Amino acid sequence: MPVITIDPNAPDEQALREAAAIIMQGGIVIYPTETVYGIGVRYDDEQALARLFDLKGRADRKPVLLLLQRSEDLQRISRNVPPEALLLAERFWPGPLTLVVPAAPDLSRALTGGGATVGCRISSHPVAAALALACGLPITSTSANLSGGPNPSSIADIPSDVISRADIVIDAGSTACSLPSTVYDVSRSPFRLVRPGCIAESDIICALNLR
DSSP: OOEEEOOTTSOOHHHHHHHHHHHHTTOOEEEEOSSSEEEEOBTTOHHHHHHHHHHHTOOTTSOOOEEOSSGGGHHHHBSSOOHHHHHHHHHHOSSSEEEEEEBOTTSOHHHHTTSSEEEEEOOOSHHHHHHHHHHTSOEEOEESSSTTSOOOSSGGGSOHHHHHHSSEEEEOOOOSOSSOOEEEEOSSSSOEEEEOOSSOHHHHHHHHTOO
8 A cells, every 4th residue: 555745735746647547447545635634436436435435434324525626527416506506616616615416316325325415525635636637527535534533634643444445545744624624505495504614604604695
């Protein structure tokens, strides 16, 4: 299991292309975001998703968030993109806001937890953004921890069992925020906060002009 050290301010494009190739071939990559370290597999590979759940010891009813390369990818993963999702994406993406939208009918149940929605965002971290772009399709962005464990803000925080079962680890130092992304559901009205995080709910409400 190789560890690649990358300067977050000037990511090595060749190294990221190699990491993206591993994801595209069904592998598991640990990578940094602006919030916590995440685990990436391609969103449409059932075997890779099964490996991810096994690695984390994650219940299959729990959904997995996706990292997009651009906001246009919303059309790929959602059957009906709410206008409020586009508004919030324009305001907060790239950044630590995960939007929950109606899932496309062909999306894996592993991503939705068997439900009808999926969470997604675009990262502002140069490494995560470049990795998603190099993959050319959505990748998972679940925390690099054992299910229910603390969120890792550095490689040192990641359990050795998780590290050892990844195909490659990208070390770009400590993340800017130890909190996870804020998760906000716009799939149906009334909208609701699913998980507090880096972005305050009041800022989201203000952006939606609901206050």
